[in-house]
Amino acid sequence: MGPTFRQTIAGLFAHQTMNESVMLEGHLQATLQRAQASEGEYLVAAQDTTYYNYSTHQAMTGLGTIQGGIKGVMQHNVLLMTQTGQPLGLLDQQYWSRQGDKPFVGKESQKWTNGLAAVNQHLGQSAKPVVVVQDREADIFAFFTAQRAASVALLVRVHQPRQLELIASGQRRKLTELVAHLPVMGHHQVEVLRQHKVVRLRLSLQACQVHVWPHKDRNPAKHKSPPLWVVIAREIGAVNEQGLDVFDSRQAAEWFLLSSLGVETESDAQRLVGFYSLRWRIERFHYVLKSGALQVEKMQFDDLQTMLNALAFYSVVGWQLLRMTYWVRAQPDASAVSYFTESEVGLLARLSKGPVTTISQAALALGRLVGFAPCRKQPLPGLRVLSQAVERFYFIKLGYGLNPN
Numbered sequence: 001m002g003p004t005f006r007q008t009i010a011g012l013f014a015h016q017t018m019n020e021s022v023m024l025e026g027h028l029q030a031t032l033q034r035a036q037a038s039e040g041e042y043l044v045a046a047q048d049t050t051y052y053n054y055s056t057h058q059a060m061t062g063l064g065t066i067q068g069g070i071k072g073v074m075q076h077n078v079l080l081m082t083q084t085g086q087p088l089g090l091l092d093q094q095y096w097s098r099q100g101d102k103p104f105v106g107k108e109s110q111k112w113t114n115g116l117a118a119v120n121q122h123l124g125q126s127a128k129p130v131v132v133v134q135d136r137e138a139d140i141f142a143f144f145t146a147q148r149a150a151s152v153a154l155l156v157r158v159h160q161p162r163q164l165e166l167i168a169s170g171q172r173r174k175l176t177e178l179v180a181h182l183p184v185m186g187h188h189q190v191e192v193l194r195q196h197k198v199v200r201l202r203l204s205l206q207a208c209q210v211h212v213w214p215h216k217d218r219n220p221a222k223h224k225s226p227p228l229w230v231v232i233a234r235e236i237g238a239v240n241e242q243g244l245d246v247f248d249s250r251q252a253a254e255w256f257l258l259s260s261l262g263v264e265t266e267s268d269a270q271r272l273v274g275f276y277s278l279r280w281r282i283e284r285f286h287y288v289l290k291s292g293a294l295q296v297e298k299m300q301f302d303d304l305q306t307m308l309n310a311l312a313f314y315s316v317v318g319w320q321l322l323r324m325t326y327w328v329r330a331q332p333d334a335s336a337v338s339y340f341t342e343s344e345v346g347l348l349a350r351l352s353k354g355p356v357t358t359i360s361q362a363a364l365a366l367g368r369l370v371g372f373a374p375c376r377k378q379p380l381p382g383l384r385v386l387s388q389a390v391e392r393f394y395f396i397k398l399g400y401g402l403n404p405n
Contacts, residue, residue: 013306013307014302014306019305020312023309027090030089032122034089035088035123043088043129043130044085045115045131045133046078047138048134048135048279048282052296059302060300060304061303062100063307065099066098072097075315077093078091081281085281086327087326090316092114101305102308113146115134116148119149120147123152124149124150124152125151130151131259132154133275133276134157139159153259154228155257156258161174162175164212164213167227168209179232192277202235203253205270207269210230211226211228212225229263231259231263231269232257233255234252257276259272281326289311294314296311321390325383327339332358336356336361338359345362348365366389367380
């Protein structure tokens with residue numbers, strides 16, 4: 001990557017009319033179009049926060065702190081997927097740091113309701129139900145009772161020993177007491193990441209409908225949550241990609257999932273657990289941005305706003321990498337135009353001077369833009385090569401006048 005290319009990028013990020021919202025505007029509209037055209041009965045929106053450490057960037061103006069007083073930026077993302085986990089794009093992105101030029105407005109825990117509000121705004125009229133998935137940090141009573149559009153459902157992994165009212169019996173139980181009082185309704189298998197390696201879990205399933213009681217200073221009869229469902233998924237077996245038994249009772253998963261989706265049957269519970277297992281996609285997205293490929297913590301800019309613009313741009317690049325990684329793995333012989341536009345496929349064929357009809361051929365064509373040569377050990381470009389190639393292709397498309405989203 002030459003100096004002219006770097007200067008072009010820096011100029012784009014530092015432009016006075018540019019901010020992170022403008023940077024993502026086209027991508028957001030394209031994400032909604034992909035969602036509308038996607039297959040499947042449901043859409044899944046996973047939200048989570050990642051932290052960027054810029055402690056070595058002491059000269060950057062406007063930079064605040066993150067955990068433990070470390071210089072850096074927090075980024076909260078809402079990643080939209082199909083019900084099979086194919087990433088469709090970003091629906092929302094929030095940035096802030098403490099004691100800097102980009103403080104969070106209100107309590108930081110409001111990031112969850114802000115993300116939910118973005119889903120309401122963009123997909124509240126969706127013909128497909130949208131399941132908003134989040135991990136234990138979102139175990140907040142106000143989040144359970146937050147306003148949701150009719151098409152939007154919640155799915156939260158909870159852990160606090162709250163008081164729950166079992167609707168069927170009227171009994172009160174703490175969350176952790178449910179395991180001993182509910183029958184096993186079935187089993188399910190899901191794939192998760194452990195230490196960046198795929199592991200397939202076998203889970204037992206239990207479920208019941210509950211009201212969540214509010215904090216002690218509020219009247220439960222007046223302020224308890226609307227009817228919700230708890231699904232308990234407990235790991236009883238695990239194998240790795242090679243089929244070897246890797247079950248360890250000391251680290252066995254035990255998920256308490258709270259959702260507004262009904263769970264009347266074993267298949268309902270399996271579907272809910274499957275949706276929760278897709279939450280790992282957003283962790284993978286953050287991995288791509290940080291250590292997996294793009295290494296955005298190594299970027300250096302003079303001021304915070306330019307850095308945020310760069311992070312928004314590389315978020316689109318990271319989404320493209322993540323999407324291609326899963327697509328090529330799942331359907332290597334799928335048509336290239338099922339992933340790229342016809343104009344992009346034509347441009348890739350022109351640049352590579354060879355046919356581009358499948359998604360795997362498109363990945364190879366991208367790799368050639370940065371000098372990748374396939375071999376027996378590595379027949380397709382990896383994340384790092386693809387990161388360089390997608391970035392290069394983005395600006396090539398700009399040069400050819402194609403929509404880069």
